[in-house]
Amino acid sequence: MTTFNWVVTALNCLPNAPEGQDYVIVVHYTCNGTDGTHNASVYSTCSLPVVQGTSFIPYQDLTLDIVLGWIWANGVDKAATEAAVQTQLDNLINPPIISPKLPWAA
Numbered sequence: 001m002t003t004f005n006w007v008v009t010a011l012n013c014l015p016n017a018p019e020g021q022d023y024v025i026v027v028h029y030t031c032n033g034t035d036g037t038h039n040a041s042v043y044s045t046c047s048l049p050v051v052q053g054t055s056f057i058p059y060q061d062l063t064l065d066i067v068l069g070w071i072w073a074n075g076v077d078k079a080a081t082e083a084a085v086q087t088q089l090d091n092l093i094n095p096p097i098i099s100p101k102l103p104w105a106a
Helices: 064-073 078-093
Strands: 003-017 020-034 039-047
Touching: 003 064, 020 064, 020 078, 039 078
Parallel strands: none
Antiparallel strands: 003 020, 020 039
16 A cells, blocks of 8 residues: 655745735645655646735745645646556556566676
8 A cells, every 4th residue: 555645845935926925836846655665756846826816824824735735726636646656656566667687698
């Protein structure tokens, strides 16, 4: 069974947007997966639109759950990303291509 862990590694912000100070516009994230023996991950970024008139959450009040909710609402397909990590793990367990030792090598 694979365990997935989503991590936000950085946030790019507009320092003085009319909507609020340190308005997040890009999220850097990694989806990690492990089966206990093998590890795999996908790193990417998600651009967020500047939305006027929405309730602004101050930077210091952001949580991982809030930011992950933003990326999943703005084009990051959680299931597809986790499936890509699972495929990497499956390929580590059962490699689709191998390079055996040359038959004439000593």
